[in-house]
Amino acid sequence: MMEGLDDGPDFLSEEDRGLKAINVDLQSDAALQVDISDALSERDKVKFTVHTKSSLPNFKQNEFSVVRQHEEFIWLHDSFIENEDYAGYIIPPAPPRPDFDASREKLQKLGEGEGSMTKEEFTKMKQELEAEYLAIFKKTVAMHEVFLCRVAAHPILRKDLNFHVFLEYNQDLSVRGKNKKEKLEDFFKNMVKSADGVIVSGVKDVDDFFEHERTFLLEYHNRVKDASAKSDRMTRSHKSAADDYNRIGSSLYALGTQDSTDICKFFLKVSELFDKTRKIEARVSADEDLKLSDLLKYYLRESQAAKDLLYRRSRSLVDYENANKALDKARAKNKDVLQAETSQQLCCQKFEKISESAKQELIDFKTRRVAAFRKNLVELAELELKHAKVSFVT
Amino acid sequence: AEVVLDDDREDLFAEATEEVSLDSPEREPILSSEPSPAVTPVTPTTLIAPRIESKSLSAPVIFDRSREEIEEEANGDVFDIEIGVSDPEKVGDGMNAYMAYRVTTKTSLSMFSKSEFSVKRRFSDFLGLHSKLASKYLHVGYIVPPAPEKSIVGMTKVKVGKEDSSSTEFVEKRRAALERYLQRTVKHPTLLQDPDLRQFLESSELPRAVNTQALSGAGILRMVNKAADAVNKMTIKMNESDAWFEEKQQQFENLDQQLRKLHASVEALVCHRKELSANTAAFAKSAAMLGNSEDHTALSRALSQLAEVEEKIDQLHQEQAFADFYMFSELLSDYIRLIAAVKGVFDHRMKCWQKWEDAQITLLKKRETEAKMMVANKPDKIQQAKNEIREWEAKVQQGERDFEQISKTIRKEVGRFEKERVKDFKTVIIKYLESLVQTQQQLIKYWEAFLPEAKAIA
Numbered sequence: 001m002m003e004g005l006d007d008g009p010d011f012l013s014e015e016d017r018g019l020k021a022i023n024v025d026l027q028s029d030a031a032l033q034v035d036i037s038d039a040l041s042e043r044d045k046v047k048f049t050v051h052t053k054s055s056l057p058n059f060k061q062n063e064f065s066v067v068r069q070h071e072e073f074i075w076l077h078d079s080f081i082e083n084e085d086y087a088g089y090i091i092p093p094a095p096p097r098p099d100f101d102a103s104r105e106k107l108q109k110l111g112e113g114e115g116s117m118t119k120e121e122f123t124k125m126k127q128e129l130e131a132e133y134l135a136i137f138k139k140t141v142a143m144h145e146v147f148l149c150r151v152a153a154h155p156i157l158r159k160d161l162n163f164h165v166f167l168e169y170n171q172d173l174s175v176r177g178k179n180k181k182e183k184l185e186d187f188f189k190n191m192v193k194s195a196d197g198v199i200v201s202g203v204k205d206v207d208d209f210f211e212h213e214r215t216f217l218l219e220y221h222n223r224v225k226d227a228s229a230k231s232d233r234m235t236r237s238h239k240s241a242a243d244d245y246n247r248i249g250s251s252l253y254a255l256g257t258q259d260s261t262d263i264c265k266f267f268l269k270v271s272e273l274f275d276k277t278r279k280i281e282a283r284v285s286a287d288e289d290l291k292l293s294d295l296l297k298y299y300l301r302e303s304q305a306a307k308d309l310l311y312r313r314s315r316s317l318v319d320y321e322n323a324n325k326a327l328d329k330a331r332a333k334n335k336d337v338l339q340a341e342t343s344q345q346l347c348c349q350k351f352e353k354i355s356e357s358a359k360q361e362l363i364d365f366k367t368r369r370v371a372a373f374r375k376n377l378v379e380l381a382e383l384e385l386k387h388a389k390v391s392f393v394t
Numbered sequence: 395a396e397v398v399l400d401d402d403r404e405d406l407f408a409e410a411t412e413e414v415s416l417d418s419p420e421r422e423p424i425l426s427s428e429p430s431p432a433v434t435p436v437t438p439t440t441l442i443a444p445r446i447e448s449k450s451l452s453a454p455v456i457f458d459r460s461r462e463e464i465e466e467e468a469n470g471d472v473f474d475i476e477i478g479v480s481d482p483e484k485v486g487d488g489m490n491a492y493m494a495y496r497v498t499t500k501t502s503l504s505m506f507s508k509s510e511f512s513v514k515r516r517f518s519d520f521l522g523l524h525s526k527l528a529s530k531y532l533h534v535g536y537i538v539p540p541a542p543e544k545s546i547v548g549m550t551k552v553k554v555g556k557e558d559s560s561s562t563e564f565v566e567k568r569r570a571a572l573e574r575y576l577q578r579t580v581k582h583p584t585l586l587q588d589p590d591l592r593q594f595l596e597s598s599e600l601p602r603a604v605n606t607q608a609l610s611g612a613g614i615l616r617m618v619n620k621a622a623d624a625v626n627k628m629t630i631k632m633n634e635s636d637a638w639f640e641e642k643q644q645q646f647e648n649l650d651q652q653l654r655k656l657h658a659s660v661e662a663l664v665c666h667r668k669e670l671s672a673n674t675a676a677f678a679k680s681a682a683m684l685g686n687s688e689d690h691t692a693l694s695r696a697l698s699q700l701a702e703v704e705e706k707i708d709q710l711h712q713e714q715a716f717a718d719f720y721m722f723s724e725l726l727s728d729y730i731r732l733i734a735a736v737k738g739v740f741d742h743r744m745k746c747w748q749k750w751e752d753a754q755i756t757l758l759k760k761r762e763t764e765a766k767m768m769v770a771n772k773p774d775k776i777q778q779a780k781n782e783i784r785e786w787e788a789k790v791q792q793g794e795r796d797f798e799q800i801s802k803t804i805r806k807e808v809g810r811f812e813k814e815r816v817k818d819f820k821t822v823i824i825k826y827l828e829s830l831v832q833t834q835q836q837l838i839k840y841w842e843a844f845l846p847e848a849k850a851i852a
Contacts, residue, residue, distance in 0.1 A: 223687050225683060241666045245663070248656065255652045273827060384837065385845070388835075389838060
């Protein structure tokens with residue numbers, strides 16, 4: 001039954017392109033424009049067609065496309081994280097892995113339970129599950145696209161070599177997923193990082209701006225996490241209620257087809273009304289998911305990236321201060337002074353470079369955030385109004 | 395009566411097709427209890443009753459006196475009686491405590507000594523009334539409305555004194571169920587005449603019905619009888635000479651199944667709606683916190699506004715869940731039990747037939763005996779046989795009369811039941827749909843208020 005969804009047709013119609021940049025308001029200029037023009041869902045992976053239009057001299061052509069999978073996006077993201085030069089920027093958060101498991105399970109269960117429900121009900125549920133699958137698919141495409149657009153819009157990151165390879169190299173990048181050993185290494189690295197983060201955050205910052213940002217981001221991140229989780233639960237309840245309407249509509253329909261008396265015609269009409277209500281509720285739930293839940297989830301990831309930036313800056317501050325202390329010690333002992341001086345200068349440069357770009361990044365983050373929230377909240381309200389105004393016109 | 399139904403249908407959907415916006419002039423008629431001008435005034439109906447008051451926790455009045463009923467007076471159906479069950483009051487303490495309900499009757503019928511009066515009754519009194527009516531009327535074919543179900547768990551919580559929302563809900567659910575039960579019972583023209591019913595409504599003191607306790611001797615006897623009945627039903631093979639009965643029984647079987655399925659779905663909806671309400675409230679709080687930590691002033695304000703909107707929506711969800719339940723779900727469970735009563739009546743007819751059959755068989759045997767005695771030439775035995783034959787001939791005749799009577803009664807009752815069912819369902823479902831529309835209208839108000847706030851983020 002799922003074959004119909006594999007090797008699917010172009011899921012992104014012209015209208016759907018509007019989903020692009022749902023969360024983030026970006027200005028794309030002619031110098032470099034990236035989007036995902038197509039996507040294909042196969043057994044257990046998704047193939048994205050990344051389409052680039054550019055007037056930059058770095059590329060061989062002005063317009064070209066390549067096919068990429070999720071692992072290659074992660075590779076690109078990790079290469080940014082590991083690059084020391086980018087320590088002073090907010091690295092755009094990696095898109096989450098496409099997860100169709102839940103949807104697939106539901107479709108499978110539906111297939112198994114085919115015998116136990118009426119044909120009518122079965123078709124309705126199948127349609128709904130397929131719509132759900134499609135929605136998840138569109139979302140994952142949008143999230144991968146947003147990542148690329150953020151990179152393309154960033155004045156420094158857009159020049160990254162790996163990024164250009166990612167966009168242009170039309171062979172498989174042979175990026176394999178991390179094996180067990182590497183995953184374990186990552187896990188330890190993260191533990192060390194969080195421990196370090198705690199130590200480093202104890203250091204009070206002389207700069208008011210950064211001190212304020214740090215306290216703000218910490219609290220904000222936690223609250224966004226909470227709001228995101230609660231929003232998710234709310235959306236899911238909405239969907240359950242919509243599913244109930246579906247079943248009620250079917251039962252009423254069955255009652256209505258018993259015979260052709262007045263009461264039965266009445267039941268048929270009411271069944272139709274319930275169907276309408278269900279569609280509306282399902283749409284409300286989907287829109288809430290898109291405009292609210294996704295927005296919050298995205299800013300959860302972005303605020304984490306911003307926190308990471310602050311961590312890196314604090315880390316470099318600590319290194320700078322340590323280098324200072326080492327220099328003083330060296331001068332006192334009059335031993336390896338030159339080495340200590342160079343080391344101290346490097347740390348100083350690094351720190352100042354990070355601080356400068358970090359400030360701008362954080363200001364940009366705020367601007368982006370306010371704009372995104374505004375856009376999504378306005379759209380949410382407008383959509384809710386649109387749905388509430390749909391009347392039960394028969 | 396058929397004409398009434400037809401026009402009903404047209405009128406109902408004329409109203410439902412209006413797009414109701416906040417300021418539309420159509421809104422007023424739909425919400426008032428006057429007949430809507432959109433309706434062709436052949437049979438005005440007050441299907442749309444006043445809005446549920448959101449603050450108080452009481453179930454809507456289902457059976458408003460409608461113009462239809464005034465019309466039906468002309469047909470000989472007099473429904474000039476209104477029953478209300480209210481003011482649940484806890485009497486006593488501990489495990490001997492019980493809830494007393496006020497039963498108020500308003501009537502212009504001459505059989506009652508006053509036009510308005512009220513008494514205090516407890517739940518077992520209602521069960522006692524039903525038990526008496528059932529024993530008198532069920533076996534002759536009358537569909538006696540079933541009483542609300544007992545709930546040991548629910549009642550224990552109330553007795554023990556738990557003052558939480560679930561026991562308040564339980565009491566309210568029961569009060570509404572008792573009210574519907576009485577209203578259905580008095581609508582039945584034959585039952586209305588019953589002296590036990592009158593005593594229940596009128597007399598200030600009522601002998602306590604002790605045989606209604608689930609675990610009493612009488613209760614256990616009832617259970618045993620029910621089981622025996624079930625076994626008997628399986629062994630009776632009735633020659634159904636009347637296709638009408640067979641058809642109707644099948645219809646009721648189907649209806650029973652469908653209603654059960656629908657009821658299960660509606661119960662799931664109530665559950666999910668309550669969940670949605672809880673989750674919305676949680677989200678509202680979370681959004682408020684987020685708004686607090688947001689340092690951009692306009693966005694912060696907008697997020698706080700969002701939190702407020704969601705809180706209001708949560709209220710809406712709660713009210714809607716309430717409506718889902720009291721209107722829709724309870725209607726369905728009432729009818730599932732009513733249909734069980736209808737099936738019981740059909741069963742009684744079968745038993746009646748069986749009795750008749752048995753009498754005929756016995757008569758035959760007696761005749762054979764007589765013939766044998768004639769051959770054997772025993773004059774005293776012959777006389778005895780002749781006596782017995784006369785006795786059984788009379789029984790056969792009575793059996794036939796009883797059977798015909800019960801069949802006739804059932805036909806009338808089923809007709810009445812069907813009419814009532816149609817009216818009930820239409821009334822309640824229309825009211826329920828109204829509540830959905832109202833919820834939508836409120837949503838419009840809330841989001842319209844929020845939109846400018848969101849746009850104001852700069």
